[in-house]
Amino acid sequence: MKCKSCREPAMVDLPSHNAAFCGPCFLRYFSGQVRAAVKAQAMFGPGERILAALSGGKDSLALANELLEQDCRVSGLFVDLAIPGSSDRARAAVEDFCRARGLDLVVVDLAAEGLAIPEVKRRVRRPVCSVCGKIKRHFFNRAAARGGFEVLATGHNLDDEAARLLANTLRWDGAYLSDQGPLLPAEDGFVRKAKPLYRLTEYETACYCFLKGIEVHDAPCPYSRGATFTSYKRLLDDLEHNSPGSKFAFYDGFLNRGRPAFEAQQAGLGQGLSPCPECGSPTSGDICGVCRIRRLLRGED
Numbered sequence: 357m358k359c360k361s362c363r364e365p366a367m368v369d370l371p372s373h374n375a376a377f378c379g380p381c382f383l384r385y386f387s388g389q390v391r392a393a394v395k396a397q398a399m400f401g402p403g404e405r406i407l408a409a410l411s412g413g414k415d416s417l418a419l420a421n422e423l424l425e426q427d428c429r430v431s432g433l434f435v436d437l438a439i440p441g442s443s444d445r446a447r448a449a450v451e452d453f454c455r456a457r458g459l460d461l462v463v464v465d466l467a468a469e470g471l472a473i474p475e476v477k478r479r480v481r482r483p484v485c486s487v488c489g490k491i492k493r494h495f496f497n498r499a500a501a502r503g504g505f506e507v508l509a510t511g512h513n514l515d516d517e518a519a520r521l522l523a524n525t526l527r528w529d530g531a532y533l534s535d536q537g538p539l540l541p542a543e544d545g546f547v548r549k550a551k552p553l554y555r556l557t558e559y560e561t562a563c564y565c566f567l568k569g570i571e572v573h574d575a576p577c578p579y580s581r582g583a584t585f586t587s588y589k590r591l592l593d594d595l596e597h598n599s600p601g602s603k604f605a606f607y608d609g610f611l612n613r614g615r616p617a618f619e620a621q622q623a624g625l626g627q628g629l630s631p632c633p634e635c636g637s638p639t640s641g642d643i644c645g646v647c648r649i650r651r652l653l654r655g656e657d
C-alpha cells in the first residue's frame with residue numbers, strides 16, 4: 357500500500373476516502389479536514405477566542421493540539437468530576453498536555469461546586485451519565501461565558517455525531533433533529549458551540565494522537581456501562597465496512613437536507629429562556645436543572 361499523496365509506504369488506510377497515507381501526509385490530511393470543517397460551518401474566525409473542553413481522551417486532546425498548531429487563540433477547560441481513580445488521572449493527562457504546550461487551562465472542580473459526581477450518583481434516581489452530561493454542558497457554557505470566549509469547542513467526531521443522529525432518527529425526535537449539528541450559534545445566554553472534528557472518525561483521531569505522541573487518558577468512565585451509543589456505533593461501523601463513506605454521507609446528507617426540514621417543523625416551538633435566579637444560566641424553568649440537583653444534594657428538595 358502506497359501513500360496517495362507521496363507514494364511512500366502508507367501507514368493509515370482510509371477506505372472511506374479511497375486513500376491511504378504515510379504519517380506526514382495523514383497529518384496534512386487531518387489538518388485539512390479540520391480547516392474544511394471550520395470553514396464549511398463558519399465555526400470561528402481569526403482572533404476569536406476558543407475554549408476547548410478537554411476530557412483527557414484522544415478526541416479532545418487531538419482537537420486542542422490541532423487548533424494550537426493552526427495558530428488559533430485556544431484555551432483548555434477541564435471539568436473535574438471527582439470520581440475516585442478516574443478524574444485524577446484524566447486531570448493529570450490534561451494538565452501535562454497543557455503544561456507541555458503552554459496552553460492556558462481553566463479547571464472547574466465539581467466537588468467545590470457541591471456537585472461531586474459520586475454524590476450525585478447516590479442521590480439522583482436517573483442514570484448518572486445523563487445527569488453528568490447535563491452538569492458538564494452547564495459548566496462548559498458557564499466557563500466560556502464568564503471567560504469571555506466567543507466559542508466553546510468540543511472533540512465530538514464523526515462516529516459520535518453519526519451515532520447520535522441514528523439514535524435521534526430511530527426515535528424521530530424532532531426537537532433534537534432540528535438542532536443536532538457541528539455548530540450551534542450563540543443564543544439567549546448560550547455561547548456558540550463548535551465540533552471541528554465532525555469530519556474525522558475515532559480511528560483518525562487515534563492515529564493523529566499516536567503520530568503526534570500525545571499521551572491520552574482513555575480509560576472509560578467507571579460509571580458508564582460501555583461508552584455512549586456503542587450499539588449504534590457498531591451498526592454504523594458494519595455499514596461503513598460494507599459501503600465505505602456511508603457514515604459521512606449519512607451525516608452530511610442530514611446536515612444539508614434533513615435538518616432544514618426539522619428546523620422548519622420546529623420553528624416557534626422552542627420555550628422562552630430566562631436567567632436562572634440562582635446561577636444566571638439560561639433556563640426554561642423557574643431554576644435551572646443544575647441548581648435543582650444542587651438543592652437535592654443539599655437536602656432542600
Ligand code: FES
Pocket residue numbers: 437473484485488489577578579580
Ligand atoms: Fe459522567 Fe461517567 S458519569 S463521565
Ligand code: ZN
Pocket residue numbers: 632633634635636637643644645646647648
Ligand atoms: Zn442555575
